Amino acid sequence: MRLTARGAGLSLATVVLLAVGLVFGYRHLVVLGTAGAAALIFAAGYVWWRPRLTVARSVEPDRVMRGESSTVTLRVGNASRLRGATLVAHDRCGAVSVPVPLLRLKAGGETTADYPVPTARRGVVAIGPLRVVRRDPLGLLALARGYGGTAQVWVYPLVHRLTAIPTGITRSLDGRDDKVPHGTITFDTLREYVVGDELRRVHWRTSAKVGELMVREQLDTSLPRLAVLLDDRRTSYPDPERFESACEAAASLVMAAFHSELPIALRLLSGPSAGDRTARAYLDLLAEAELVETAEHSIEELRTQRVGDTLIYLTGDPDLSRVSTLRTAYPTLVAGVFGDARPALERVVVLAARDGAEFAAAWDGVQAW
Structure with a gap:
């Protein structure tokens, strides 16, 4: 809760009026000071009331390349069955504060706001929470509260097409890149024997248990290449x-x-x-x-x-x-x-x-x- 410029002026005037009126016996000044204090107390009670809002936020898509479009859809509802709400709200989107209109939000009503996510720069854009500011009718006090959760949008770097890429030193015998290279260093799994497998790779203990030849499948630990x-x-x-x-x-x-x-x-x-x-x-x-x-x-x-x-x-x-x-x-x-x-x-x-x-x-x- 914070004092506005008007509220700060009234607070100072209230203190001066009450002090002068009580010290020098001026009843009219005491009345004016008391009225100012009452206005401040009313303003504090008014802004302290917490509106019952429901906030749902969706981002589509949440992962984009730099410069591509991404949109936030924000749905704000008034869960109160009796009281309407007229509020000032802003949704944080990265370094930008996006205004969300919540004028005359009826009891049980809902409003929707859409706005684009800034994707001109690579990075992670933090979205939310919704910041709702409630002010009293006299404009003396203001209180900001956060509503709803947060979301993130990952903005990826631009990708430029590369026509070739080095494949390292692991190649298959027929001259192409071996997508599943067979190494001799790290054990990976057991599989059934097929014609052409080396007998030294046969796992005899497992073969005796299952009743058929099983060979060790090993991968080259030099990957990734x-x-x-x-x-x-x-x-x-x-x-x-x-x-x-x-x-x-x-x-x-x-x-x-x-x-x-x-x-x-x-x-x-x-x-x-x-x-x-x-x-x-x-x-x-x-x-x-x-x-x-x-x-x-x-x-x-x-x-x-x-x-x-x-x-x-x-x-x-x-x-x-x-x-x-x-x-x-x-x-x-x-x-x-x-x-x-x-x-x-x-x-x-x-x-x-x-x-x-x-x-x-x-x-x-x-x-x-």
């Missing part, structure tokens, strides 16, 4: 727009990998990572990514914690000396640098670009991986 490392340190991006370009490049790589049915891992230098069978987890991570002051993980950790055989490092820092130390751990090492610098390193594919579209063009310009 593609790993995207996004530098999210604030010091690497003198211009924050370069970080937006790096996020666009990461999103483009993720979508290209899913289109080619290739496994991929995404990791931020500050720690958060994504590795899922759906693109949603990756794009959610990119929408939530923000610049940080320091990174918990160092680039050198990727030497011992190898996450693939093709590492794609995206940064705004032209100094790639630390990344170059990973050349012995990753057969293919790609560095995407966003800015005006054009660094070059031996045995590292360096793609310099100013934005996501230029990165996609430079990527497709690579002759062979």
